[in-house]
Amino acid sequence: MSSDQVLVFGHVNPDTDAVTSSLVYASFLRKSSTPAKAQLLGVLNPETLHVLANGPAGAISPPEALDIDKLQPGTKVALVDHNESSQSLSVLYDKSLKLQITAVIDHHKIGDLHTSEPLYCRIEPVGCTGTILHSLFVENSIEISAIEAHLMMSAILSDTLNFTSPTTTPKDKKAVAALAKLCNCTDTDAWSLSMFKAKSDVSQISAVDLVKLDYKVFDMPDGTSWGIGGVETVDVPAILGRASELSHALDKVKSDSPKPIAGIFLVVVDILQVKSTAILPATPGTELDVISKAYSTTVTHKNGVPLADLGNNVSRKKQLVPMLLASLSL
């Protein structure tokens, strides 16, 4: 790996925004005369595979997996769709590697991000990293290819759940309208539904992998860390039908966690109804009290599995994590 080249990657357990944003931002950098390469931390989910398989000019190659063993000291990296080290490359702040974070493009709260030199950091409270990337192309008068448009548009529709998530902003809608034209997508609702159906087809994924599919660890103000998985689906019964094995999988992911975590749960989001349910670990722990309090809800048991109705709180970023942070900082 050339030390001049910027490696661009999204968070671990990548979703469509993380993957497409690494491809698009790397392309943006190259078009701006900065050598850059998209990299992948983890496995592509079924929705992202669907987005890559259905590009405007055929299948789009996914980012190459990042090979930690080949990283050279001082390598330049750009983080997209995340900024917290707990969701990033394990060696992000390794003292001997001394990676240089030269850019961050994100739409999340700021965690433990820090650098030793000035960088380009663009974080906006919008629904998707793709929306910010769209702005970057427009502001810098850089042409957007149909493939780039397809990737950014799909990410925005995915992250905003086709504009039903409370994270949606007018800027996201404007970006999709502009991008849909550029990739000749005439029905963004139909394309969204096809993505959500692809995302919902998780019958071949083991319970542990399903917990980890869109799983992030968050550091809390009381010094503890919490792991929160997410499954967005148009077929809630299919997921809740596996509640018992998922509940035991949460136990396993919790006990196997390299970083000790105080609590863990899996949020099952009903994309069409815009509401969500938490599955708690099978082994009773701190989750019962904390989740009841943070989300003003009651944990009930269905076929012995602890579940909590989270109502219309479907956004981990804008609702679930801030509510948990607030509750644990009291």
Next chain:
Amino acid sequence: MSSDQVLVFGHVNPDTDAVTSSLVYASFLRKSSTPAKAQLLGVLNPETLHVLANGPAGAISPPEALDIDKLQPGTKVALVDHNESSQSLSVLYDKSLKLQITAVIDHHKIGDLHTSEPLYCRIEPVGCTGTILHSLFVENSIEISAIEAHLMMSAILSDTLNFTSPTTTPKDKKAVAALAKLCNCTDTDAWSLSMFKAKSDVSQISAVDLVKLDYKVFDMPDGTSWGIGGVETVDVPAILGRASELSHALDKVKSDSPKPIAGIFLVVVDILQVKSTAILPATPGTELDVISKAYSTTVTHKNGVPLADLGNNVSRKKQLVPMLLASLSL
């Protein structure tokens, strides 16, 4: 203070960029239909007074001093020209106040910035916050008044030492060219020189206040903190003529520091020659070894005062702090 209003402020010991950026960003927010007010943390320096006194339509009012005692819990704040808590409002992360950081506009490395919700964060590796603010107006098609143009232009010329600092980028020069037209400034070199002369007239300022005038504390990788003051001047002999009292003032600022600091020094920058000299504290301490090593220089004594030639290293942000960080992380 209404809790809807965003309070916009620059770093403590404010320089021209910190002050003008708080005025301009507050104005930008108001023009974008967000209630906002510029606030001041500290005392205006002679250069900033000169910039405010010579606006295109007469004197410009400085920001009101921020009154910590009147801060209400949950107040929204926007940080300009800084992001580290050690350079900000003392209660920035106070647990009972729970201030909400809704925006950061800056051009420094990222320190301990963190939030509990997504925000607007725009950090770019350019010479001045004013340059980024100029982009914000252009990108959002918001008209720039002559006063705003004068403030941003002056900040950029100040921070880049009229484009001689190594922090200068093509974007800074383009912004000044555009802004000069908007405020009818026909000779930016002459305006820069008048600012630098105003900045250099520090005869009325006590040695301790001179150390504190542009003083920032930086947290180092070895867990220590260092305080670095800066005096940019066109009249180096006038400053070095006061080297002995400044050296004793460094002792006092160091021992009086609310946050324990391991080392302190004052960087005297010759704006016209683009080179700098460090004055070390009178009491021999860790500064001697650390400064010699970090800047590959030798500490010499002139009339008993320890001085170090820092060569062409004139930028604290881009040169002096990164070199110190690198040296202390070995």
